[in-house]
Amino acid sequence: MPVGAENGVTYIGRDMVRRLLPERDPMGHKGTFGRICVYGGSVGYTGAPVFAAEAAVRCGSGLVTLLTPAEVYPIAAARCVCAMARPAPEDASGLLAAMAAADAAVIGPGLGRGETAEKNVLALLRALETPAVLDADGINAAAAHIDILTDRRSPTVVTPHEGEFRRLGGDLTRGRRQAAADFARRRGCVLVLKGPGTLVAAPDGRLAENTTGNDGCAKGGSGDVLAGMIASLMGQGAKPWEAAVCAVWLHGRAADLCRDRLTAYAMTPADMVACLPDVFRELLE
Numbered sequence: 001m002p003v004g005a006e007n008g009v010t011y012i013g014r015d016m017v018r019r020l021l022p023e024r025d026p027m028g029h030k031g032t033f034g035r036i037c038v039y040g041g042s043v044g045y046t047g048a049p050v051f052a053a054e055a056a057v058r059c060g061s062g063l064v065t066l067l068t069p070a071e072v073y074p075i076a077a078a079r080c081v082c083a084m085a086r087p088a089p090e091d092a093s094g095l096l097a098a099m100a101a102a103d104a105a106v107i108g109p110g111l112g113r114g115e116t117a118e119k120n121v122l123a124l125l126r127a128l129e130t131p132a133v134l135d136a137d138g139i140n141a142a143a144a145h146i147d148i149l150t151d152r153r154s155p156t157v158v159t160p161h162e163g164e165f166r167r168l169g170g171d172l173t174r175g176r177r178q179a180a181a182d183f184a185r186r187r188g189c190v191l192v193l194k195g196p197g198t199l200v201a202a203p204d205g206r207l208a209e210n211t212t213g214n215d216g217c218a219k220g221g222s223g224d225v226l227a228g229m230i231a232s233l234m235g236q237g238a239k240p241w242e243a244a245v246c247a248v249w250l251h252g253r254a255a256d257l258c259r260d261r262l263t264a265y266a267m268t269p270a271d272m273v274a275c276l277p278d279v280f281r282e283l284l285e
Helices: 014-020 047-058 073-079 092-099 115-127 137-145 147-151 162-167 176-187 222-235 240-262 269-284
Strands: 004-006 009-011 035-039 063-068 084-087 104-107 132-134 156-158 190-193 199-201 207-209
Touching (some): 035 222, 047 269, 063 073, 104 222, 115 147, 132 137, 137 162, 156 240, 176 190, 190 240, 222 269, 240 269
Parallel strands (some): 009 207, 035 063, 063 084, 104 132, 132 156
Antiparallel strands (some): 004 009, 190 199, 199 207
């Protein structure tokens, strides 16, 4: 697919990502490169927040904290050795306090759809003064309270697939591009509409379409990796639309390397995280 602008859509390519990627400070320390907090996980879904946390580390974040419910904390902590895993406070006020120092947050991967999860997600969206990526069950929690996105004071990136997008009230009858642009403008958030040719729409009308990725991404956990990548780049200083644009291209490029080495049949989200060093090396050469 050609890289450039066409009919108001910018096709994301290597040069664009290289230009938008946050610069590294050679004299920086772990606090320089962003504090990321991931809130997610539930019984049977411990992998999702771990993927998000590991992807954030692989994308350059200095400090990553994983907050997950106490009943699954031991499993998540054993799997997530590159981030700080902690039992999530059960009450919303405790969660807000635990996440207040973060430079960016991921809300929702593997969280489940229980009453407590929904209550906590809504409380975070109302009160957390931190840029946030709303993913997976975070999206499901917000679907019945859609105005919470419009009312949120801090930047929000929402990352639905088409089914989740419909639950948020998105109308695809006029096509994916128009639907994404309309939703981002109406709700005041950055929308990452996942799928072949993932779209990144901004409230100000900017619209970009990804040129990397393949059907090997169509596996549970791939979206969690992407959410962690977006939050990581926001935590390092990228603005929400720019962070999402970079992340979707990098994510897709990692998938393409995995496909070439492992096939789309056999590749996994963990393989995509493991390929990120090669993607960055290739990009920065």
